[in-house]
Amino acid sequence: MNKRIINKVAVIGSGIMGSGIACHFANIGVEVLLLDIVPRELTDAEKAKGLTLENKAVRNRLVNNALQTALKSKPSPIYHQKFASRITTGNLEDDIAKVADVDWIIEVVVERLDIKKKVFENLDKHRTPGTLITSNTSGIPIKFMSEGRSDDFQAHFCGTHFFNPARYLKLFEIIPGPKTSKDVLDFLNGYGEQFLGKTSVVAKDTPAFIGNRIGIFGIQSLFHLVKELDLTIEEVDKLTGPVIGRPKSATFRTVDVVGLDTLVHVANGIYENCPNDEAHELFKLPDFINTMMENKWLGSKTGQGFYKKVKGDGGKSEILSLDLNTLEYRKKKSAKFSTLELTKSIENVADRFKILVGGKDKAGDFYRKNFAAMFAYVSNRIPEITDELYKIDNAMKAGFGWQHGPFQIWDAIGVEKGIEIMKAEGYEPASWVNDMIASGSSSFYSVKDGATYFYDVPAKTQTKIPGQDAFIILDNIRKSKEVFKNSGVVIEDLGDGILNCEFQSKMNTIGGDVLNGLNKAIDLAEKNYQGLVIGNQAANFSVGANIGMIFMMAVEQEYDELNMAIKYFQDTMMRMRYSSIPTVAAPHGMTLGGGCELSLHADKVVAAAETYIGLVEFGVGVIPGGGGSKEMALRASDLFQKGDVKLNVLQEYFLTIGMAKVSTSAYEAFDLGILQKGKDVVVVNKDRQIATAKAYAKLMAEQGYTQPIKRKDVKVLGKQALGMFLVGTDSMEASNYISEHDQKIANKLAYVMAGGDLSEPTQVSEQYLLDLEREAFLSLCTERKTLERIQHMLKTGKPLRN
Numbered sequence: 001m002n003k004r005i006i007n008k009v010a011v012i013g014s015g016i017m018g019s020g021i022a023c024h025f026a027n028i029g030v031e032v033l034l035l036d037i038v039p040r041e042l043t044d045a046e047k048a049k050g051l052t053l054e055n056k057a058v059r060n061r062l063v064n065n066a067l068q069t070a071l072k073s074k075p076s077p078i079y080h081q082k083f084a085s086r087i088t089t090g091n092l093e094d095d096i097a098k099v100a101d102v103d104w105i106i107e108v109v110v111e112r113l114d115i116k117k118k119v120f121e122n123l124d125k126h127r128t129p130g131t132l133i134t135s136n137t138s139g140i141p142i143k144f145m146s147e148g149r150s151d152d153f154q155a156h157f158c159g160t161h162f163f164n165p166a167r168y169l170k171l172f173e174i175i176p177g178p179k180t181s182k183d184v185l186d187f188l189n190g191y192g193e194q195f196l197g198k199t200s201v202v203a204k205d206t207p208a209f210i211g212n213r214i215g216i217f218g219i220q221s222l223f224h225l226v227k228e229l230d231l232t233i234e235e236v237d238k239l240t241g242p243v244i245g246r247p248k249s250a251t252f253r254t255v256d257v258v259g260l261d262t263l264v265h266v267a268n269g270i271y272e273n274c275p276n277d278e279a280h281e282l283f284k285l286p287d288f289i290n291t292m293m294e295n296k297w298l299g300s301k302t303g304q305g306f307y308k309k310v311k312g313d314g315g316k317s318e319i320l321s322l323d324l325n326t327l328e329y330r331k332k333k334s335a336k337f338s339t340l341e342l343t344k345s346i347e348n349v350a351d352r353f354k355i356l357v358g359g360k361d362k363a364g365d366f367y368r369k370n371f372a373a374m375f376a377y378v379s380n381r382i383p384e385i386t387d388e389l390y391k392i393d394n395a396m397k398a399g400f401g402w403q404h405g406p407f408q409i410w411d412a413i414g415v416e417k418g419i420e421i422m423k424a425e426g427y428e429p430a431s432w433v434n435d436m437i438a439s440g441s442s443s444f445y446s447v448k449d450g451a452t453y454f455y456d457v458p459a460k461t462q463t464k465i466p467g468q469d470a471f472i473i474l475d476n477i478r479k480s481k482e483v484f485k486n487s488g489v490v491i492e493d494l495g496d497g498i499l500n501c502e503f504q505s506k507m508n509t510i511g512g513d514v515l516n517g518l519n520k521a522i523d524l525a526e527k528n529y530q531g532l533v534i535g536n537q538a539a540n541f542s543v544g545a546n547i548g549m550i551f552m553m554a555v556e557q558e559y560d561e562l563n564m565a566i567k568y569f570q571d572t573m574m575r576m577r578y579s580s581i582p583t584v585a586a587p588h589g590m591t592l593g594g595g596c597e598l599s600l601h602a603d604k605v606v607a608a609a610e611t612y613i614g615l616v617e618f619g620v621g622v623i624p625g626g627g628g629s630k631e632m633a634l635r636a637s638d639l640f641q642k643g644d645v646k647l648n649v650l651q652e653y654f655l656t657i658g659m660a661k662v663s664t665s666a667y668e669a670f671d672l673g674i675l676q677k678g679k680d681v682v683v684v685n686k687d688r689q690i691a692t693a694k695a696y697a698k699l700m701a702e703q704g705y706t707q708p709i710k711r712k713d714v715k716v717l718g719k720q721a722l723g724m725f726l727v728g729t730d731s732m733e734a735s736n737y738i739s740e741h742d743q744k745i746a747n748k749l750a751y752v753m754a755g756g757d758l759s760e761p762t763q764v765s766e767q768y769l770l771d772l773e774r775e776a777f778l779s780l781c782t783e784r785k786t787l788e789r790i791q792h793m794l795k796t797g798k799p800l801r802n
Contacts, residue, residue: 018034019077105131120145134159160192172192232333233252237251245349260292349404350404371418439460452465453465471688484520533697569625583697586690589611592662606693623752632753636653647724
């Protein structure tokens with residue numbers, strides 16, 4: 001097979017989904033042609049300008065407006081606004097011939113077969129033979145779409161179902177048509193994972209494919225269960241949220257965000273097209289859903305759904321909830337269950353499931369009924385929607401944000417225990433589950449030599465899940481490759497002379513045990529290994545230093561101990577920079593405060609594209625104290641040497657800290673000076689991150705890594721810069737833009753980044769700046785306002801502005 005390279009794609013249809021897909025291809029550096037229909041009439045604004053239907057601005061109005069709306073939306077569909085320049089817009093009349101120059105055409109028009117077939121007929125006239133052509137349908141059978149098309153079209157045609165929003169949701173379903181070439185399927189499967197950063201799942205051409213078939217079943221099941229158990233929507237959202245590893249939006253809030261009409265459309269499609277589904281009647285919409293549809297209570301898009309935001313007393317916004325019995329909105333009710341209280345101390349979600357299904361209250365009833373129905377349903381979908389059970393789990397995790405798929409939950413409860421619960425609720429598992437147990441397999445998954453195996457139903461044996469060779473799964477190697485462990489970290493041997501230091505603290509906060517573990521990791525690597533990766537596969541890399549510990553020391557006025565703790569943090573960061581082995585940080589998700597400082601001091605950063613990184617210490621009334629303030633002064637100094645305007649450069653770095661700027665992607669972190677061009681790299685697929693970081697650490701070691709010499713050439717500007725900063729903070733405080741306490745913090749930071757009140761620009765050491773930084777940090781910890789901010793953050797998780 002010839003090597004296929006994707007340099008340019010055409011996206012046909014610029015609605016929310018089409019624009020989102022276009023933006024994600026632009027995210028990864030691909031040139032995009034985004035096309036939509038030509039308007040049939042002028043707007044009043046166009047008439048006022050004297051434009052006609054022949055003007056280009058009018059003919060491209062729909063596509064341009066749709067793209068601009070997408071680019072302004074939050075969360076953003078694009079990693080960096082400048083990437084939008086990779087997208088060219090046009091229309092399906094003037095620009096259709098340009099599809100001859102693209103490598104892949106993706107159709108994302110309205111979900112109507114007749115319209116899609118017309119679009120494909122037109123595209124077939126212009127596409128170059130061999131060009132990939134796919135449909136982003138969410139449920140129309142692929143076999144109907146390519147009927148009547150050329151042989152080359154049909155060989156290169158299939159479904160490629162992105163989930164919305166395309167940037168954030170990882171599921172990428174690939175659905176073959178009757179004549180789709182195997183080479184095309186293999187290519188798309190690999191491309192989705194490696195380049196688009198997706199979890200690729202090849203599905204059968206069945207209604208709603210895998211993700212929506214199982215996901216809509218789950219939601220419909222809850223719609224019926226809520227009535228049976230007389231649960232409120234708040235109670236269901238409490239039971240189906242983070243406690244079981246699902247998003248905070250849980251069930252009803254998620255439906256509001258997605259849109260009730262979208263869910264109803266898919267549910268109706270399954271009901272009409274799956275008459276032999278044993279749960280057929282479950283897809284029939286309950287009365288309360290039909291009423292909501294009639295009332296146009298569709299969720300966020302119509303201002304009300306299961307929840308409704310209103311102005312309450314004193315003009316404050318208030319969220320009301322829908323009472324499913326009266327269908328009237330009422331004040332939100334709290335939801336509490338004794339079963340959930342039993343899981344509060346259990347950090348690992350998988351370990352909670354056994355407790356939840358053993359509950360003696362309504363929550364226990366809910367979980368038993370809910371999981372029993374789900375287990376029976378997914379077991380019966382094999383081989384209908386897929387032959388491989390892991391694809392169902394992958395689809396639910398990647399498309400719906402579940403931490404564990406149905407078969408993984410079943411494994412966590414115990415396969416035989418799951419069957420016992422099912423039978424008590426009137427369900428039977430598919431016969432292959434009983435065959436599996438009879439064959440001696442007691443679980444759907446197993447781990448061997450660091451790889452995950454699944455029970456292969458047709459082969460009746462445990463088979464290795466394909467495509468794992470590019471990944472390092474820490475869960476799979478943690479026990480067998482453990483080199484050291486304390487309450488804060490686990491150090492694993494990744495092989496090839498590279499260690500990994502994985503944080504294990506709550507929210508991966510950095511406290512004494514984590515710092516001890518980091519130092520131990522460097523000790524071990526310097527003695528017996530070649531390099532060190534600092535990485536984990538939790539939801540977030542690290543939310544920063546343990547501010548609870550700082551608060552306690554400050555309240556108790558244990559300033560000597562606090563000084564020693566901050567110095568230990570600084571020394572550990574400097575040790576990372578000046579060790580004799582290469583250190584590679586692998587941040588992802590929230591990488592805040594101390595987590596950011598750690599990344600700043602690594603030899604290299606391999607960041608996941610979805611990394612939200614920043615120095616946010618101002619929010620709790622202090623400055624970065626783990627080397628972050630020093631590092632920003634140093635990086636500004638390095639730009640001085642290149643001839644940049646000194647005060648302007650320093651001011652940019654000062655504002656990055658002073659405004660607690662956090663990147664909305666790893667690419668934005670380059671603008672903030674947190675990641676460095678030419679040194680740090682970004683990976684789109686987070687699953688590949690640890691393996692990529694290991695490869696870089698190994699490469700640096702093999703190229704002859706030399707321990708760096710400590711810097712004593714940091715140029716600071718002294719009074720020249722300090723005066724500028726102080727004038728600026730004075731005017732901001734005078735105009736009430738910042739509080740008096742904010743000004744105090746800003747002035748402390750100014751003093752550090754200026755290098756103190758030196759009379760002239762001077763070269764100083766990093767240690768000189770670290771001492772200034774630590775002194776400033778400690779002095780702020782004596783402030784009552786700072787302690788109030790820290791206390792507020794500990795209670796609410798949100799910064800307090802004085």
